[in-house]
Amino acid sequence: MMKKTGFTLIELIIVIVILGLLAVVAAPRFLNLQQASRISVLEATAAAMKTTAEQIKAKALVQNVKDGSVALDDLGINVQVYNGYVEGYWNGAWRYILNIGKEIPFTSASAxxxxxxxxxxxxxxxxPGFPLTTNGSAGLILIWPEGLRLSDECYAFYYNQEDGTTPNTGVVTTGC
Structure with missing residues (x-):
């Protein structure tokens, strides 16, 4: 007579329960890692925006341009500045000068x-959730991660008040 081997129904149910418990414990940890990852990317992006703005400011000083167009000979484009700082244009400036390893195309603010x-x-x-008081100027640049909207309040920003003060950079991470 041959002896049959295999799993009993009780053993299979125990394995399914253990896998379910592991999923319940692991899911929140994964979600926290995803949130931390988004925040890290946005903080790095904000730092890149600040550094880029400082580099453009230096080029504007060298070219003696306070208001107008600064030539970026290494990129073959011109960038508009106001009081020496990059203006808040996406397609006319930031899309090309923010070098984070890839070009970030324009996306509608509601998309x-x-x-x-x-x-x-x-x-x-x-x-949404912008932490600064604005003076009504259209000098705000916003960058947000895949899968989210600006209304989720998870973005990096550059804000040129266009009043001669140093632009602000930072992140909003409430909804990350």
Whole structure:
């Protein structure tokens, strides 16, 4: 007589229960890692925006341009500046000068970021959860991660008040 081997129904149910418990414990940890990852990317993007703005300011000083167009000979484009700082144009400036390893195309401020890892928009006057008081100028640049909208309040920003003060950069991470 042959002896049959295999799993009993009780053993299979125990394995399914253990896998379910592991999923319940692991899911929140994964979600926290995803949130931390988004925040890290946005902080790095904000730092890149600040550094880029400082480099353009230096080029504007060298070219003696306070208001107008600064030539970026290494990129073959011109960037508009106001009081020596990059203006809040996306397609006319930030799309090309923000070098984070890839070009970030323009995305509507109300759209879900779906075509790329990051999406960007410029010439904004304010944004959901924006931590600064704006003076009405359209000098706000916003970059947010894939799968989210600006209204989710998870983005990096550059804000040129266009009043001669140093632009602000930072992140809003409430909804990350």
């Amino acid at each position: 879900v970021c779906s075509l790329n890892d990051l999406c960007g928009v410029g010439r904004q006057r304010t944004a």
